[in-house]
Amino acid sequence: MKKDIKPKPTSKISKITKAYKNLEFLNSSNARTVRILAEYYEPKGRLEKNNIQDTIVFFGSARLKSRKESLEILREKQALFVKKKTKASVVKQAEKQLEMSRYYEEADELAKKLTIWSKNLPTDKRRFTICSGGGPGIMEAANKGAKKGGGPSIGFNISIPFEQYVNPYVDPENTYEFHYFFMRKFWFAYLAKALVVFPGGFGTLDELMEVLTLVQTRKIKKDMKIIIYDEIFWKEIVNFEALIDHGVISKGDMKLFTFCNNVEQAYNEITGYLTKNPLK
Numbered sequence: 077m078k079k080d081i082k083p084k085p086t087s088k089i090s091k092i093t094k095a096y097k098n099l100e101f102l103n104s105s106n107a108r109t110v111r112i113l114a115e116y117y118e119p120k121g122r123l124e125k126n127n128i129q130d131t132i133v134f135f136g137s138a139r140l141k142s143r144k145e146s147l148e149i150l151r152e153k154q155a156l157f158v159k160k161k162t163k164a165s166v167v168k169q170a171e172k173q174l175e176m177s178r179y180y181e182e183a184d185e186l187a188k189k190l191t192i193w194s195k196n197l198p199t200d201k202r203r204f205t206i207c208s209g210g211g212p213g214i215m216e217a218a219n220k221g222a223k224k225g226g227g228p229s230i231g232f233n234i235s236i237p238f239e240q241y242v243n244p245y246v247d248p249e250n251t252y253e254f255h256y257f258f259m260r261k262f263w264f265a266y267l268a269k270a271l272v273v274f275p276g277g278f279g280t281l282d283e284l285m286e287v288l289t290l291v292q293t294r295k296i297k298k299d300m301k302i303i304i305y306d307e308i309f310w311k312e313i314v315n316f317e318a319l320i321d322h323g324v325i326s327k328g329d330m331k332l333f334t335f336c337n338n339v340e341q342a343y344n345e346i347t348g349y350l351t352k353n354p355l356k
Contacts, residue, residue, distance in 0.1 A: 133208070146177040149170050
């Protein structure tokens with residue numbers, strides 16, 4: 077009886093890569109939902125591992141600098157102006173930057189005070205951890221203040237072409253890098269028990285208005301204190317009264333947030349609210 081003869085392969089079959097290891101697939105449009113889920117589950121796992129229960133989020137401009145750095149820049153521009161190597165408008169801009177640097181210093185101080193307060197709460201969980209977008213400006217100031225207060229701080233960074241880099245005051249284990257703005261904003265809102273909105277530009281306005289919309293429409297139902305820092309600045313930028321007069325928001329919507337004009341006022345509003353609500 078003849079033996080079965082096995083056919084010889086005409087060519088070697090290369091090892092096929094599993095889908096979850098296939099970088100070409102993972103970076104393709106077909107895997108977009110996989111990437112979105114990754115920006116939910118990966119932070120979720122690490123936040124739980126690091127014992128983070130909730131946060132106080134700081135929003136504000138990435139362009140603001142500390143008083144020390146702003147003063148150095150102004151002196152440099154003034155010296156160039158004397159030598160006729162720059163314009164008066166450049167000096168004026170540097171003067172304005174120095175004036176705006178007070179928000180950096182006040183964000184630093186407020187974050188420090190809140191961190192010291194939260195560390196003394198009777199709990200094993202990390203309550204009301206200072207959280208920012210992880211970049212420069214007000215974000216850096218908030219993370220710096222938390223570090224001065226001896227506590228942890230979180231940075232939800234975003235990959236964009238300019239301005240954004242992880243500041244040196246974010247804990248490495250609490251540093252996150254997002255591609256999708258909406259997933260980053262989800263994590264800002266999901267853990268937050270309080271928000272402090274310092275002066276800022278388009279990004280800050282976007283974050284503020286989205287949170288206000290979610291609270292107004294009751295998509296966010298939890299207790300959350302929203303502080304808008306510096307009433308004079310924000311009422312110049314956003315004409316809240318005109319919105320009421322034109323009937324596009326109600327007068328009661330102004331109760332969704334609280335204006336604060338200094339560190340002590342913001343600190344008392346936040347700690348008073350959190351003591352009465354989430355801590356009870």
